[in-house]
Amino acid sequence: ARLGGGFGVDRVPGLGHSGSGSTLLGYIGIDTIIEQMRKKTMKAGFDFNIMIVGHSGLGKSTLVNTLFKSQVSRWSSGWGGEHKIPKTVEIKAVSHVIEEGGVKMKLTVIDTPGFGDQINNENCWDPISKYINEQYEKFLKEEVNIARKKRIPDTRVHCCLYFISPTGHSLRQLDIEFMKHLSRVVNIIPVIAKSDTMTPDEKNEFKHRVRKELETHGIEYYPQNEFDDDMEDKNENDKIREAMPFAVVGSDKEFQVNGKRVLGRKTAWGVVEVENPNHCEFALLRDFLIRSHLQDLKEVTHNIHYETYRARRLNDNGGLHPISANNTQESNL
Ligand code: GDP
Ligand code: MG
Numbered sequence: 001a002r003l004g005g006g007f008g009v010d011r012v013p014g015l016g017h018s019g020s021g022s023t024l025l026g027y028i029g030i031d032t033i034i035e036q037m038r039k040k041t042m043k044a045g046f047d048f049n050i051m052i053v054g055h056s057g058l059g060k061s062t063l064v065n066t067l068f069k070s071q072v073s074r075w076s077s078g079w080g081g082e083h084k085i086p087k088t089v090e091i092k093a094v095s096h097v098i099e100e101g102g103v104k105m106k107l108t109v110i111d112t113p114g115f116g117d118q119i120n121n122e123n124c125w126d127p128i129s130k131y132i133n134e135q136y137e138k139f140l141k142e143e144v145n146i147a148r149k150k151r152i153p154d155t156r157v158h159c160c161l162y163f164i165s166p167t168g169h170s171l172r173q174l175d176i177e178f179m180k181h182l183s184r185v186v187n188i189i190p191v192i193a194k195s196d197t198m199t200p201d202e203k204n205e206f207k208h209r210v211r212k213e214l215e216t217h218g219i220e221y222y223p224q225n226e227f228d229d230d231m232e233d234k235n236e237n238d239k240i241r242e243a244m245p246f247a248v249v250g251s252d253k254e255f256q257v258n259g260k261r262v263l264g265r266k267t268a269w270g271v272v273e274v275e276n277p278n279h280c281e282f283a284l285l286r287d288f289l290i291r292s293h294l295q296d297l298k299e300v301t302h303n304i305h306y307e308t309y310r311a312r313r314l315n316d317n318g319g320l321h322p323i324s325a326n327n328t329q330e331s332n333l
Contacts, residue, residue, distance in 0.1 A: 045097075045104030047154040048294060049135075051186070052109065053128065053178065054163025055116030056085055058193040063161070063250035064109050066263060066274060067286055072096050073109050086114035089127045093155075110157060116174055125178045132157050132186050136309040143310075156306060158297045159222070159289065160186045163193040164210060164245060168202050171213045179219045185305055187222035187297055189289065190214070195247030195280050196265050196272040203247050210245055221245075223293065227300055240288055246281035249274050 052060040052073070061073040074094055095108040112128055135156045142152040160182065164175060179188055192210070195203055214221065223241065228234040255264045255271045263274040273279045275286075289297075 042102055044151065045106060046298075047106045047108070048298070049093075049108040049110065049155060049158050051112065051128070051132075051157045051160040052163070053112045053115055053160060054193060055165070056113065058163040058165060059250050060161070060163055060193075061111065062252060063163075063191075063193075063248060063282075065252060066250040066282065067289070068096075068098060068107060070096070070098070072098075072107060073111060085117045087118070089114040089124050091127060091131045108155065121174050124174070125181050128178075129182060129185065132182070133309065136306050137313075139306065140310055140313060156301055157186050158301045160188045162188050162190045164190055166192055166194050166197050166203075166206070166247075168198060168206050170209055176213070176217050176219070179214070179221065180217060183220050185309070187300055187305070188219075189222050189285075190245040191285060192245050192247040194249065196249045196267050198247070207245060207247060222297065222300070224300075227304060236292075243281070243284060246285040246288075248282045248285055249280040250282070 050064065052064060054060055064073045065071055072094070090113050092111045092113065093108050094111070095106060098105050098107055110131070115124055115128070118124065139152060139154065139156055142149060162175070162179060164171065179190065182188060190210070192203070192207065198206065220226075221244070223237040225234075225237075225241075228237050249265060249272055251263045251265045251274050253264065253266075254261045255266070255273075257264070257271060257273060262271075262276070264271040265274070266272075274282045277283050
């Protein structure tokens with residue numbers, strides 16, 4: 001969302017604010033900045049870190065593998081069968097470099113096995129919140145380092161996909177507690193897991209109810225109202241917010257439909273096609289998360305969540321240098 005202020009363009013001589021450019025002076029070449037930025041981004045690549053949270057068996061690993069069309073989450077059921085459910089919440093980060101059209105993305109999937117699986121789930125968001133803050137701290141340490149790296153490795157969580165169980169009833173206490181505690185520190189995108197297990201009517205009613213409950217509890221998920229940049233942004237995001245939480249389906253199995261191979265799941269009603277918008281909202285989520293809002297997720301993480309952490313840390317230190325000298329050596333990530 002927010003970036004720095006404008007340049008006061010209409011005071012630059014030769015640039016009328018009509019936007020038609022000046023025929024008097026001819027072409028300057030300002031617009032080539034886009035191509036210059038493109039080249040730099042291509043060369044540098046970028047980091048994207050996505051966290052998945054929800055109790056075991058909700059299809060988290062399958063969904064991220066479906067999103068990125070590869071085995072980016074090795075905890076998927078396809079990998080060596082059953083996993084033991086850990087006794088406490090564990091945090092497992094796995095990174096992959098994915099390349100498409102010459103652009104390299106270093107994708108890190110942060111899995112949280114054990115979340116919500118205990119008899120007593122009190123405070124089970126603690127390790128998750130601790131992990132998120134540790135990444136902010138790492139980044140901060142790099143930033144204030146005297147010998148600052150040209151490019152600080154970014155391990156901050158840009159997006160947390162929160163999986164809601166397709167019960168058809170309501171949110172669980174744990175869902176509410178988790179989102180309440182974490183929506184101020186990270187971008188949360190709630191999704192309804194395994195939505196092929198509900199009929200279209202059940203699904204719509206459930207979505208409606210979940211949205212209401214989130215509102216009642218004052219839970220702000222991404223894209224947050226308050227960070228809309230302008231009317232255009234607001235209109236676009238309003239549409240997305242009205243359609244959330246997306247009811248998704250993930251799969252690693254292909255089916256033949258009308259002579260085409262598609263990812264899907266066989267159900268009593270036939271094959272539910274993952275990418276067919278008439279069947280589920282996987283494609284909506286994918287388009288939103290990757291094709292329209294990936295850069296914004298990174299910007300909100302940096303400009304809002306990280307900034308809040310940073311301001312608090314620097315304040316706690318009386319506005320002084322936040323790290324003591326003997327800490328600086330360990331910032332070599
Ligand atoms: P995780 O524990 O949340 O990571 O769940 P997994 O991705 O390992 O999936 C658990 C089981 O649910 C596997 O048998 C998957 O095949 C199945 N599964 C995954 N996604 C879906 C889905 O969208 N719908 C249905 N019906 N089953 C799914
Ligand atoms: Mg898993």
